[in-house]
Amino acid sequence: MRSMLFAGVLLAMPLATAAATQVQVVGLFPNAAVVYVDGQRKLVRAGQTGPGGVQVISADSRGAVLRVDGVERRYELSREYSAGFAAPSRAQMSIAQGAGGHYWVAGSIDSQPVQFLVDTGASSVALNEAQARRLGIDYRVNGKPMVVSTASGTANAWRVHLSSVKIGPLEVLGVEAVVIEGGSPTEALLGMSFLNRVSWREDQGMLRLESKI
Structure with missing residues (x-):
């Protein structure tokens, strides 16, 4: 996406x-x-x-x-x-690899706290319905209906735009996201609609990110 x-x-x-x-x-x-x-x-x-x-x-x-x-x-x-x-100087941060080889990081969406799972296979930031409601995202009114493929099959979803997504010192404004019907994903996915807007690389069990401006 x-x-x-x-x-x-x-x-x-x-x-x-x-x-x-x-x-x-x-x-x-x-x-x-x-x-x-x-x-x-x-x-x-x-x-x-x-x-x-x-x-x-x-x-x-x-x-x-x-x-x-x-x-x-x-x-x-x-x-x-x-x-x-x-x-402005470029902001930088590093995330240590966690259990199962995953990268977890605390961040925020529109200034509301969120625990992210970094997922380079996800085309965009992804949330389930409960997460979106907690963040005050009116996805059924402001989102565009769509169908997405998940590990368990297809699901109804809504494409939305988030004003701000932030992890550590890195903040990206105007980020595309998908709200998926039901309880999956269980953790908010930090996908490529955010990662494409920063520079990142994996280095010996660390994910290193840097702002582009």
Whole structure:
């Protein structure tokens, strides 16, 4: 199951404002943008206000319209850094291999605590219905119905988008996930919709991960 993101994490030219607010657009989604403002990074949906009072007016696959200090303009993504602006350092973490050769890690979804089982064979983050309800995910209203294949056969499911998935210092915004009908998987699966957005490798019983920005 491939991610439906319009753009990966890219870096855009910061806006120049009278207040010298440092603003970058570091990701684009349908009607939402990830803005990086003076050291704070947040997914902001159209019509909402993010860090530093930056408001997202609209966003599409080509860029976002932002209102900063009352000035509204459209900015396209760029891989360029502006002169004098330092890129955020890359976050890193390591997970030790557990029983059965699995990797378990405590994290969060939309700031709610979750115990993850890292699963490189899962195409996306996966939750069962009880987990989704505990996290306040209204998957039946906001999700897209689908059928998925599991170890025990096929099952009804709903494709959703999570605002934030975080493990340790690594946070990915706008992550595709699947809520599966019933009680499987028993643990939340940290699948490739998260892992593809970070750098990772296995090294002598350790899973080493690093942010891409």
